Amino acid sequence: MSMPFYVSPEQLMKDRADYARKGIARGRSVVVVQYDDGIAFATENPSRALHKISEIYDRIAFAAVGKYNEFENLRVAGVRYADLRGYSYDREDVAARALANAYAQTLGTVFTTESKPLEVELVVAEVGREPAGDQIYRLQYDGSVADEHGYVVMGGQAERLGGLLGERWRPGMTLTEALDVAVDVLGAPTDEGGEQRRIDAAQLEVAVLDRTRPRRAFRRLTGALLADLLGGAPGGAPKGGPSGATDRTT
């Protein structure tokens, strides 16, 4: 009879973490940026149907990188969680912090008790009435939570791209400026000395949580509107402001 090999807990956790990290790093990055009228999300995603960025509740959005089936499952769970809470109490009582905690517990439990960790990284963001009320939570595969301020990059090359974004991001940017920075960061060269890519609007998935909207703040920016927003960047922000621009999506 053979004896099972002894694996130390440290080694076990390290192996799992490496496994999850590898899976996450394969995907394309998602950039989350705070701007004056809300929070913008951008990623390179040619699919119009399989989203990485979605609405959870009135003022809460979800962004993810990693394995699609796993984060899709978490997204649906989040929508159910938020809707159940809003139905049992009131729409006002649904908060990103509680949802981030529920996700953290789930990710943490799966990481320690199941045979395979979830290969996902999430952002749960809630837009406030004022920029100071914005909340951005970043959740890792092992259930750790970080309360981020201003901007987040997840996915492959997250650290390097996060550094690039940090150099250019500042509080109070307009939507056009924020998207310009986000798309530049997404198209940054993968190696030193590589070439900067300019990603076409059709290859981007972009959405915003717009604090000026009355109830449901989440809006996808697509098609001509997105092309306008991205094209308008070099000559400065277009007239009318970002909130007026997002209104046209309806």
Added chain:
Amino acid sequence: MADTFASGRLPHAFTTPGSSSFVEFLAGYAPHLLPGNRPSVVAEVQAPHGTTIVALAFDGGIVMAGDRRATMGSMIASRDIEKVFPADEYSAVGIAGSAGLAVELVRLFQLELEHYEKIEGSLLSLDGKANRLATMIRGNLGLALQGLAVVPLFGGFDLDRRTGRIFSYDVTGGRYEEHDHHAVGSGSVFARGSLKKRWRPGLDADAAVHVAVEALIDAADDDSATGGPDSIRGIWPVVATVTESGYLRVADDQLAGSVAAVEDERRAAHRAQRPTGGDAR
């Protein structure tokens, strides 16, 4: 709910794939929150009762309107209750019957549509929405048999057919598509008579709003449970249009104008009938 969270992670009901329905999720996870799943009452319950809702189609959409009265027996329980709601961006629901249940049902229905939209990333078809509402009404049959019936009127803009459509229901969840116009509630008999005379093909939105307001005035004229426009307190019916550009509640100014026009017309007709008579009656 607390003990199912004991392990810390979200319970399996949350992560089970397959269903885009919030009602189905509730039925599996928290059935006590569903309106139809409560222990039934033995005695007859006295509860506020909402009354007349009218809906009519016009070129490019529908109008739905409801009076503002709720009654409890012979007493007026509320003079400013609202009984017409946006179900989602492209549909409206108006409810006659037991007010408390009706409001709860509308809340659940609104959530059901929004939940589907968020999970699927697309809107339900108008027929799909109408069928979901039928299922929810059916779930309430037990309470309906004890006198707590809820009878909705549903209408919206069909984005595929590019036209406004109206659906009526019975307490057993029967769903019937109505053409041109319909009314439900205690004053519906009188409202339907009025709609039949005033509705005509090719109405525009403003004319349709006027027809709806007039139908409610006629219902209030003959039905004690339907409230007429209250110009003293400035309480007007809730009137909404649903068109290609979505649900839009009609402003009070326009309603006040419509009401004044109907009243002026009737005052003039009344005087013409009795040229020598005074001002009474």
